[in-house]
Amino acid sequence: MRFFKTGLVKGILVGLLWWLIGFMLVEVIRVAMGLPAAWDPNVPAGPVAGQNALQWIVAGGLAAYEPAMVVAGIFFVIGFMLGVGTMSDWLKWVRGIDTPMHHGPKEGDPGWFRYFGADYSHKVIGLQYGVTAVILLMFAGTLALIFRVELANPELQLSLFGANPEVQGTLNWFNTLVSAHGMIMIGSILLGVGAMSNYLVPLMIGANDMAFPRLNSFAFWINVPGALLLVTAIFIGGWNTGWTGYPPLSAQAPIGVQYFFIGVFFIGMSSILGSLNIIVTTLTMRARGMTMFRMPIFVWAAFSTALIQLTATQLIGLSFLMVLIQRILGLGFFNPGFPDITVIASSQLWEGGGNPILFQHLFWFYSHPAVYVFILPGLGIISELLPVFSRKPLFGYKWIALSSMAIALVGFLVWAHHMFVSGMNTYLRVPFMLSTLLVAVPTGVKFFSWLGTLWGGRIDLKTPMLFTLGAISVFLIGGLTGPPLGTVTTDLQLHDTYYVVGHFHATMFGGFVFPFFAALYYWFPKFSGRQYNERLGVIHFALMTPAFWVMSLGQMLAGTRGMRRRVADYDPAWGIDGVQLAVSIAAFIIAFSVLLMVINLLWSSRRAPRAVANPWRSRGLEWQIPSPVPELSYATAPVVVGEPYDYGLPGSTYVQLAPAMTGGD
Amino acid sequence: MSAIVESPQVQVRRNRMGMWLFFVSEAFLFGGLLIARFFLWGDTRPDLPQVVPLGITAVLLTSSFFMNRAEVAIANDDRKTFQRGLLITAFLGFIFFLGVLIFEWGWTIEDGAFVLGNHIHPTSGVYGAVLYGMTGMHALHVLSGIVIIMIIWNLGRKGKFSAEDHWGVEATAIYWHYIDLIWIFFYPALYLIGTAVPAGGH
Numbered sequence: 001m002r003f004f005k006t007g008l009v010k011g012i013l014v015g016l017l018w019w020l021i022g023f024m025l026v027e028v029i030r031v032a033m034g035l036p037a038a039w040d041p042n043v044p045a046g047p048v049a050g051q052n053a054l055q056w057i058v059a060g061g062l063a064a065y066e067p068a069m070v071v072a073g074i075f076f077v078i079g080f081m082l083g084v085g086t087m088s089d090w091l092k093w094v095r096g097i098d099t100p101m102h103h104g105p106k107e108g109d110p111g112w113f114r115y116f117g118a119d120y121s122h123k124v125i126g127l128q129y130g131v132t133a134v135i136l137l138m139f140a141g142t143l144a145l146i147f148r149v150e151l152a153n154p155e156l157q158l159s160l161f162g163a164n165p166e167v168q169g170t171l172n173w174f175n176t177l178v179s180a181h182g183m184i185m186i187g188s189i190l191l192g193v194g195a196m197s198n199y200l201v202p203l204m205i206g207a208n209d210m211a212f213p214r215l216n217s218f219a220f221w222i223n224v225p226g227a228l229l230l231v232t233a234i235f236i237g238g239w240n241t242g243w244t245g246y247p248p249l250s251a252q253a254p255i256g257v258q259y260f261f262i263g264v265f266f267i268g269m270s271s272i273l274g275s276l277n278i279i280v281t282t283l284t285m286r287a288r289g290m291t292m293f294r295m296p297i298f299v300w301a302a303f304s305t306a307l308i309q310l311t312a313t314q315l316i317g318l319s320f321l322m323v324l325i326q327r328i329l330g331l332g333f334f335n336p337g338f339p340d341i342t343v344i345a346s347s348q349l350w351e352g353g354g355n356p357i358l359f360q361h362l363f364w365f366y367s368h369p370a371v372y373v374f375i376l377p378g379l380g381i382i383s384e385l386l387p388v389f390s391r392k393p394l395f396g397y398k399w400i401a402l403s404s405m406a407i408a409l410v411g412f413l414v415w416a417h418h419m420f421v422s423g424m425n426t427y428l429r430v431p432f433m434l435s436t437l438l439v440a441v442p443t444g445v446k447f448f449s450w451l452g453t454l455w456g457g458r459i460d461l462k463t464p465m466l467f468t469l470g471a472i473s474v475f476l477i478g479g480l481t482g483p484p485l486g487t488v489t490t491d492l493q494l495h496d497t498y499y500v501v502g503h504f505h506a507t508m509f510g511g512f513v514f515p516f517f518a519a520l521y522y523w524f525p526k527f528s529g530r531q532y533n534e535r536l537g538v539i540h541f542a543l544m545t546p547a548f549w550v551m552s553l554g555q556m557l558a559g560t561r562g563m564r565r566r567v568a569d570y571d572p573a574w575g576i577d578g579v580q581l582a583v584s585i586a587a588f589i590i591a592f593s594v595l596l597m598v599i600n601l602l603w604s605s606r607r608a609p610r611a612v613a614n615p616w617r618s619r620g621l622e623w624q625i626p627s628p629v630p631e632l633s634y635a636t637a638p639v640v641v642g643e644p645y646d647y648g649l650p651g652s653t654y655v656q657l658a659p660a661m662t663g664g665d
Numbered sequence: 666m667s668a669i670v671e672s673p674q675v676q677v678r679r680n681r682m683g684m685w686l687f688f689v690s691e692a693f694l695f696g697g698l699l700i701a702r703f704f705l706w707g708d709t710r711p712d713l714p715q716v717v718p719l720g721i722t723a724v725l726l727t728s729s730f731f732m733n734r735a736e737v738a739i740a741n742d743d744r745k746t747f748q749r750g751l752l753i754t755a756f757l758g759f760i761f762f763l764g765v766l767i768f769e770w771g772w773t774i775e776d777g778a779f780v781l782g783n784h785i786h787p788t789s790g791v792y793g794a795v796l797y798g799m800t801g802m803h804a805l806h807v808l809s810g811i812v813i814i815m816i817i818w819n820l821g822r823k824g825k826f827s828a829e830d831h832w833g834v835e836a837t838a839i840y841w842h843y844i845d846l847i848w849i850f851f852y853p854a855l856y857l858i859g860t861a862v863p864a865g866g867h
């Protein structure tokens with residue numbers, strides 16, 4: 001089987017080997033330091049009577065070896081990266097061996113082979129990102145379906161969560177599934193963002209690849225062990241903190257929380273390295289004539305996103321690292337101990353003095369800007385597709401471009417709106433409320449420009465356009481429900497209820513999921529060379545959009561009636577049974593419709609008729625070259641001579657492909 | 666496919682930009698640690714002996730001077746000074762590293778087991794946590810810097826660099842100066858600013 005020779009398989013195998021090495025290393029050090037090791041008979045660890053090894057692990061038995069587990073997890077990632085082969089060129093450089101850039105599949109390998117290993121082409125890497133994103137999306141969605149079954153009715157239903165005393169189930173499973181759903185979805189979004197920016201940015205600016213192709217491949221692959229650790233976390237005891245991982249709860253959560261931390265840490269590293277690449281590519285590799293204000297609007301969005309990812313991501317990494325270290329080495333960053341700092345200062349026994357609020361500051365300093373990481377590329381897709389399908393110039397190009405930058409910058413000044421009830425200093429509340437509401441201005445700019453673009457256009461309702469319009473409708477719900485949360489008085493009521501859940505699902509679906517699907521359909525002919533099935537696409541849209549409205553509005557309604565987030569049960573007296581059931585049904589409809597899309601795209605990529613050269617009559621650079629894009633995207637250097645979105649203006653040109661050069665430069 | 670291969674000058678320009686972006690990113694990591702320090706310690710600090718920290722700080726700053734000498738030397742094709750400068754830099758960096766590990770952290774043996782904590786334990790509340798956390802994160806970077814310098818030294822021995830083509834040396838040098846710069850912020854934050862409160866320790 002050829003598959004066993006792929007980088008992916010090698011990565012997993014070498015990763016597991018390194019896992020073992022890391023584990024043993026810690027145990028040996030422990031012995032050297034005089035601490036009890038794993039095999040010490042006095043360590044009360046190991047399956048108890050009536051438990052097999054697997055049940056013992058799933059119940060969190062490995063917690064007794066937490067330091068070894070943590071180091072092993074980090075070693076797993078290193079081993080994986082060595083095994084998959086993205087670092088082999090760098091390792092050769094270190095030894096003084098030069099490695100010329102190789103393009104295209106290796107001699108004698110089948111075409112699919114390069115997608116499962118280290119490959120430096122941004123077109124391959126973009127698809128790797130995309131496929132991984134969709135796989136994670138389906139996995140995390142399945143987790144949500146499980147707990148939506150539980151939530152469809154009051155009281156406990158599922159034995160997994162302890163409804164049936166005969167079967168060993170616990171509510172820890174509910175908490176774990178909620179937490180895992182949240183964080184794996186976020187991972188999926190980050191990968192989806194990576195898919196769009198990696199595939200599209202070089203093509204859209206007329207470059208043949210990214211500035212640092214090896215780094216690009218590294219940045220993709222490090223997501224894979226990261227995601228594997230996130231999934232593993234579920235099965236080694238889980239964790240009960242939600243995706244936010246606040247201490248002090250996360251400081252005493254089951255051991256799964258450690259693999260959650262490590263997984264997120266490395267996915268974050270991917271964000272940092274990937275965004276660095278996008279920024280350098282955008283700044284230095286644009287085609288001749290493409291000034292900043294002649295770039296496609298999506299490139300602006302990807303660029304603003306990258307600025308956030310490059311900087312803010314460090315803070316979530318740091319905050320998670322600090323809890324990780326507090327757990328295994330006892331550094332009490334977040335451990336309050338004595339309630340009063342003056343006591344500590346005068347005490348010889350220095351214990352405590354830590355402050356969990358610090359974690360929330362560090363965490364949200366990333367995680368609020370991160371929500372713009374999720375949505376800015378999606379909003380860019382909306383702005384990108386509207387002119388194509390309305391056959392009209394984009395209304396207010398410069399304003400949209402700059403509003404992305406403005407959102408990115410203002411997004412750094414609002415983080416504490418997640419902490420109004422946290423116990424932080426109360427005088428911080430009003431400034432953060434004001435800065436939060438300020439975000440509405442650049443967001444509003446985008447909305448008005450979209451309306452202006454649609455106004456009087458000759459609208460062509462193809463699937464990508466349907467999803468774009470769906471995105472606008474859904475993002476409108478999300479955006480309008482934000483200000484009540486940003487306003488202190490109302491947020492004191494709404495915090496930690498399902499209202500917040502409804503709000504952020506609307507923003508994330510409107511800002512990412514709908515536009516991402518639009519992008520998948522729109523560029524499908526580009527990367528596969530074939531045309532997807534339009535009818536299935538329309539059905540997908542017709543199922544998903546109303547179902548989503550029901551879901552998020554239902555969540556908000558339940559929240560205002562008292563439904564709290566991350567709780568498995570609720571009081572029938574609130575009268576939300578019907579709403580909860582409707583939300584669960586809507587969730588299943590959404591899942592089914594996504595399945596339709598996956599089937600459609602998979603089937604079409606092999607069986608569907610070949611796509612015409614430029615099916616959407618787009619002016620974009622990437623549509624002026626053959627589909628699927630050849631190994632060397634632009635054999636002749638394109639020259640930009642006009643404005644990108646002058647649809648419907650006779651005689652205007654955006655780009656000229658210079659007469660063919662022979663033999664390169 | 667030659668069109669994808671850029672001229673070395675273009676690639677070096679991109680590398681340089683990438684490197685600086687990386688520093689911007691790292692600044693947020695170290696900035697986060699500094700914020701943690703001011704959030705948790707406020708206007709206090711643990712009362713620690715001052716001589717060793719001052720000494721190793723001086724050593725680290727001196728190492729930057731030799732790093733710079735090495736870089737200037739290779740730009741003038743002076744290989745001998747270049748190689749020697751790298752070695753001295755790595756050596757001084759290593760002294761700094763050992764200084765943190767042995768004198769600041771202080772590994773001692775008690776009852777047949779290694780324990781950490783000359784002046785203050787890592788588990789001694791928030792003072793220990795921040796002190797070990799910040800010096801630890803910085804020491805990790807110093808260690809990586811030493812490893813990279815040794816790699817560059819080895820490549821230099823093989824004659825990889827020339828006056829025209831020494832991006833690797835340049836990158837290493839700015840990385841080393843950067844680590845130095847971080848310490849210039851960390852050192853006063855940990856040892857100088859704020860009222861000293863008595864160190865707990867054992």
Ligand code: HEM
Binds near residue numbers: 486
């Ligand atoms: C007008 C714009 C927006 C405003 C004023 C706003 C305001 C807020 C506020 C104040 C909260 C905290 C509520 C609480 O926990 O009590 C919140 C939560 C949240 N928002 Fe927004 N938001 C806006 C747009 C967005 C966008 C575009 C996203 C992008 C995906 C987003 C994602 C989230 C998420 C994920 C949470 C929940 C975080 C958690 O798990 O606690 N929001 N929003």
Ligand SMILES: [Cu+2]
Binds near residue numbers: 367368371414415417
């Ligand atoms: Cu926020």
